[in-house]
Amino acid sequence: MFHEEKAVELFLSGCNCSQSVFCAFTDKTGLEESFARRMASPFGGGMGRLREVCGAVTGMLMVLGILYGYDDVEDKALKKELYERVQDITKQFETENGSIICRELLGLQEKHSSPTPQDRTPEYYKTRPCAAKVQSAARILEKYLQELEQESDITGEESSSSN
Numbered sequence: 481m482f483h484e485e486k487a488v489e490l491f492l493s494g495c496n497c498s499q500s501v502f503c504a505f506t507d508k509t510g511l512e513e514s515f516a517r518r519m520a521s522p523f524g525g526g527m528g529r530l531r532e533v534c535g536a537v538t539g540m541l542m543v544l545g546i547l548y549g550y551d552d553v554e555d556k557a558l559k560k561e562l563y564e565r566v567q568d569i570t571k572q573f574e575t576e577n578g579s580i581i582c583r584e585l586l587g588l589q590e591k592h593s594s595p596t597p598q599d600r601t602p603e604y605y606k607t608r609p610c611a612a613k614v615q616s617a618a619r620i621l622e623k624y625l626q627e628l629e630q631e632s633d634i635t636g637e638e639s640s641s642s643n
Contacts, residue, residue: 487536487618491611494600496524500614501539501621508625509546526582529593534582536610536617537573541566543621548628565624572620577613585613 487504495503495517502520506513522528523538544565550558574580583591586609598604605611 481619481622483622484615484618487614488611491614492605496521496535496597497610497614497617498523498535498539498542501536501617502542503539504618505543505621509543511546525593525597529595529597531583531586531588531591531593532581534573534580534585534613534617536613537570537580539614540569540573540617540621543625544569547625569620569624572624573617576616576620585609 483504487500490503491497491500498520499517502509503513503516506516509516511519520535520539520542523542524535526532526534527538544562548562548565550562552558570580577585579585583589
């Protein structure tokens with residue numbers, strides 16, 4: 481479970497939840513880690529601490545988009561296939577964690593938080609389930625990608641990715 485460990489390591493080193501998951505898969509996406517960090521940076525804290533969709537979930541979906549996304553906006557079959565994948569993987573996260581919404585995962589009543597990030601202290605890590613959510617997202621995504629690769633190997637088909 482290389483990606484799972486890498487995601488937690490990135491989170492514990494200061495990356496936000498979205499960066500942690502997205503950057504853990506740079507070996508799959510082919511992106512430079514510094515570019516991937518910038519790209520995922522707005523999505524931490526449930527979209528810039530708005531406490532909406534969990535950044536770890538967003539990181540998973542960004543990887544899916546790079547690997548299986550579409551660029552032909554008229555290709556409804558590819559769009560449907562991607563959206564099915566999105567719904568499948570987010571359902572897995574929700575089943576394992578109870579929600580895909582940041583504030584619900586954190587047990588917060590407020591919808592939005594201050595834009596100022598909290599210091600990453602030992603107390604911060606003790607009170608936040610975020611490392612576990614990052615770990616969960618990376619584990620789910622890694623398993624999901626392995627299953628897609630196995631399906632492709634069995635059927636002998638290339639992925640329908642536009643890459």
